[in-house]
Amino acid sequence: MLLLIICASIAAIFVYALLINKMKGLPPGPPPLPFFGNLLQTDQDMVKVLAGWKRRYGKVFTVWMPEPTVFIADHELLQEHIVRNGDKYGDRVAIPLLAGEGGEGLGLLFNSNAIWREQRRFALHTLRNIGFSSVAYQVGCPMFRRDVVNVATKELTIRYAHEIVARWKSEGANGKPIDLSYGIMVGVSNIVWQQLFGRTLPFDDPLFAQVRAHTRVMIDMVMDPLITFIPLIPQIRHLSRFFGSSVERSIAASKAFNELVKKELEIVKSNVNVDEEPTCYSEAFLEEMRKRSNAGEDLGTFSEKQLFAACGDLWIAGFETTVTTLRYAFHFMINNRGVQEKCQREIDERIGKRVIQMADQKDLHYCNAESLRFSSINMNTPRQVSEDVTIAGYEIPAGTGISPEFSLVHIDPELYERPDFFCPERHLNDQGELVKDPHFTPFSIGKRNCIGEGLARMQLFLFFTTFIQHLSFSSVSKIPPELKEIITLLRYPDKYEVVVESRD
Numbered sequence: 107m108l109l110l111i112i113c114a115s116i117a118a119i120f121v122y123a124l125l126i127n128k129m130k131g132l133p134p135g136p137p138p139l140p141f142f143g144n145l146l147q148t149d150q151d152m153v154k155v156l157a158g159w160k161r162r163y164g165k166v167f168t169v170w171m172p173e174p175t176v177f178i179a180d181h182e183l184l185q186e187h188i189v190r191n192g193d194k195y196g197d198r199v200a201i202p203l204l205a206g207e208g209g210e211g212l213g214l215l216f217n218s219n220a221i222w223r224e225q226r227r228f229a230l231h232t233l234r235n236i237g238f239s240s241v242a243y244q245v246g247c248p249m250f251r252r253d254v255v256n257v258a259t260k261e262l263t264i265r266y267a268h269e270i271v272a273r274w275k276s277e278g279a280n281g282k283p284i285d286l287s288y289g290i291m292v293g294v295s296n297i298v299w300q301q302l303f304g305r306t307l308p309f310d311d312p313l314f315a316q317v318r319a320h321t322r323v324m325i326d327m328v329m330d331p332l333i334t335f336i337p338l339i340p341q342i343r344h345l346s347r348f349f350g351s352s353v354e355r356s357i358a359a360s361k362a363f364n365e366l367v368k369k370e371l372e373i374v375k376s377n378v379n380v381d382e383e384p385t386c387y388s389e390a391f392l393e394e395m396r397k398r399s400n401a402g403e404d405l406g407t408f409s410e411k412q413l414f415a416a417c418g419d420l421w422i423a424g425f426e427t428t429v430t431t432l433r434y435a436f437h438f439m440i441n442n443r444g445v446q447e448k449c450q451r452e453i454d455e456r457i458g459k460r461v462i463q464m465a466d467q468k469d470l471h472y473c474n475a476e477s478l479r480f481s482s483i484n485m486n487t488p489r490q491v492s493e494d495v496t497i498a499g500y501e502i503p504a505g506t507g508i509s510p511e512f513s514l515v516h517i518d519p520e521l522y523e524r525p526d527f528f529c530p531e532r533h534l535n536d537q538g539e540l541v542k543d544p545h546f547t548p549f550s551i552g553k554r555n556c557i558g559e560g561l562a563r564m565q566l567f568l569f570f571t572t573f574i575q576h577l578s579f580s581s582v583s584k585i586p587p588e589l590k591e592i593i594t595l596l597r598y599p600d601k602y603e604v605v606v607e608s609r610d
């Protein structure tokens with residue numbers, strides 16, 4: 107009898123796995139297990155796994171995580187649905203624990219309501235304005251020799267880039283191998299922190315390393331199988347001590363991160379000067395609250411809880427992504443010395459030794475290409491459809507998860523010959539000019555595309571070009587290091603060291 111029950115259960119699991127997508131009218135996909143879905147197959151290099159599923163099941167496929175999520179991995183379909191019918195694809199699936207206070211419908215990343223719509227507009231507008239306003243630069247930069255000056259964000263980025271170059275020169279003197287991570291981390295942190303809270307910190311201040319450590323734990327734990335079950339079994343969160351370290355560590359990191367953001371907002375509130383133009387996102391937010399309150403208007407979606415959640419989301423979305431892209435770029439440079447030399451030649455011929463500005467971007471085609479395609483950070487952040495839709499002939503009901511998977515478009519061999527080959531030339535025409543490529547969308551598309559694209563592109567350009575203008579980067583041994591990656595919700599290059607040589 108027991109044998110019969112076991113055989114019947116196994117047969118039922120097989121039937122479920124093979125037929126569930128068909129029965130629900132969903133696109134085909136890897137057979138899911140009851141309850142677990144495909145989660146046991148997702149704790150690895152997701153872009154590779156998804157590319158395999160695309161080859162097997164086609165341009166639209168279903169992955170159960172553990173709820174069904176429809177992946178769209180084709181440029182034309184992404185344009186048709188995510189861009190031209192964007193309104194239906196603007197909602198998000200909340201990610202447990204990372205959603206933090208935003209999980210209550212607040213923030214910018216994981217909410218899907220009227221709060222998100224108004225707050226996204228406000229954040230886009232504010233980040234654009236802040237970029238041109240004045241900020242205090244508190245670090246004595248050897249190149250500029252002033253301790254406190256007022257500069258715009260672009261200028262601030264240039265100054266940090268030069269400060270980092272000076273530090274790497276001394277740290278890496280006499281061929282001593284160095285890890286670029288700390289310098290890149292401090293540069294990017296200061297730019298994003300300044301945008302959010304209006305202040306920068308000295309190079310050796312330990313705060314950024316602490317914030318980074320907490321956010322890394324939060325991001326890295328998202329794909330942990332236990333955490334992915336929180337939407338199905340919310341009690342896991344409260345019983346964390348019985349479920350092992352991943353849930354506990356993630357909750358502790360999220361609490362510690364929230365404390366640091368709260369402290370920073372207290373500093374903003376106590377220093378804000380209401381008679382002056384806001385210099386950062388938080389000041390602009392508080393100013394909007396004050397304006398509405400003084401006019402006797404309803405505060406609408408503006409509240410201190412929303413400010414807190416939005417700052418957390420902007421940091422999580424904006425910091426590690428930029429640091430990681432730069433760390434990949436330099437790994438590619440030491441593995442492709444010919445590319446690095448071409449970048450340097452382009453800078454030498456068109457800019458020389460003067461300070462590189464954003465306006466130079468139009469002349470530095472070669473430097474701008476390929477790193478972003480090659481380091482597609484990882485699978486996209488899932489959304490969900492707000493009404494019934496038909497994708498490639500499949501009727502997808504409202505509320506189903508959707509992942510616009512442009513990372514798979516970036517490695518589509520029909521669009522990019524030998525996609526795993528790092529080759530900036532593929533983006534250039536015969537005159538060496540950058541060709542606009544509609545298939546290449548590293549900041550995503552549609553209603554939930556990246557709101558920090560301008561800020562990120564500015565940092566990537568100014569940091570990257572200034573670094574290789576003044577330094578040459580090479581590997582520690584004759585054989586360049588293999589690209590070892592840590593794969594979680596994001597993908598990071600593992601720690602690597604380089605040798606730097608001054609070009610000045």
Ligand code: HEM
Nearest residue numbers: 214215423424427428431549550554555556557558561562
């Ligand atoms: C190299 C750096 C960056 C990359 C590659 C990147 C990429 C992305 C991607 C792929 C998305 C998801 C879009 C989707 O759901 O389809 C996103 C969303 C987002 N990004 Fe970025 N990002 C970067 C930097 C930044 C920066 C600097 C900020 C701001 C400080 C930022 C803020 C956001 C926010 C708030 C969202 C959520 C938008 C929404 O859901 O409405 N990102 N980003």
